[in-house]
Amino acid sequence: MVTDKTTEKGSTRYHHGNLRPTLLSVARALLEEGGPQALSLREIGRRAGVSAPAAYHYFSSLDALAAALAEQGFAELSEEIDAALAGPRRHLLAGGIAYVAFARANPGLYRLMFGEGFQAYSKGNEAIGASRMRVYRQMKEDLEKRLAPEKVANAALFLWSLTHGLALLTIDGQIEPGVDPDARVAEVLKLAGLGLPAAK
Template structure:
């Protein structure tokens, strides 16, 4: 008599990407608090020790997910910038759209616990700085060098706040989130020539 152990959901060479894919789905279902190596392993059809072989801690899987997220966010902004002459506006809209499409991942990338899993992670630092540079580059063409750091931090703070308000459902009911973000960023542009 044979026993059916169920379908194998991975083969030896692709367990790490499978674990990340499952972790990402869990993240989008319940936010960062939903992540558990045991649950990730269970959903991937492997034992917890098999999952620990690839990720020795929850911080390790959080770091891998954050790397993916920052890379994807940077790519989204690059794509938006490529088709626009109004870079800061296009970049801001792409930034908020990324958060709306990936709320769990976005919260992981910027939320509680970020310092714990990202400490010493050069890849996350590099990818995160890429996003910052995307905002800063256009400002450097339009503002005096002394104003650029504060203007970049201001724009990032505004865009990050808009992203959180949007994914938390705090933008007025019935409003088109993309249109609302564009309206707000244009309003800011009245005071910053770089956004107009």
């Protein structure tokens, strides 16, 4: 079993293998404090109680760290959507509410997931692209029950654009206060779905 050891001076010495998740956890906290622009491997190492070279051993660059965080975020988002779709509602409305709720709970991470501050990693990373496509496919699956095959792709893109826009407006504080965010998202998505036929 991997364990941590504490030196007499109180600093933590990490065994090989357990520092990476610690660095990611510290990075997540820093990300939510100041957004993607606040990320710094030196600062993350300092907060984790290790040297900058130790942090660079696990992440060769800030882009590599950003990619790992984004992959983690998309995995969590997909799980949230899956859980919502498996619930009593079992349709796009539940998935959309879960999508925006994830962004509200993780605004810094959500921005990073879509490339804010790290356009290079965002465009070229195959794992990130695959993770984004998984979210897209989750939306398509419900639409495939409602629409002709040739209409599904554009409808899914429309709904993803709408949900993503709602998420950004929400975390930017652009939606009027005092309104229950889940209720607002539900009403907007209902309007978007008025023209959709019932599931087959």
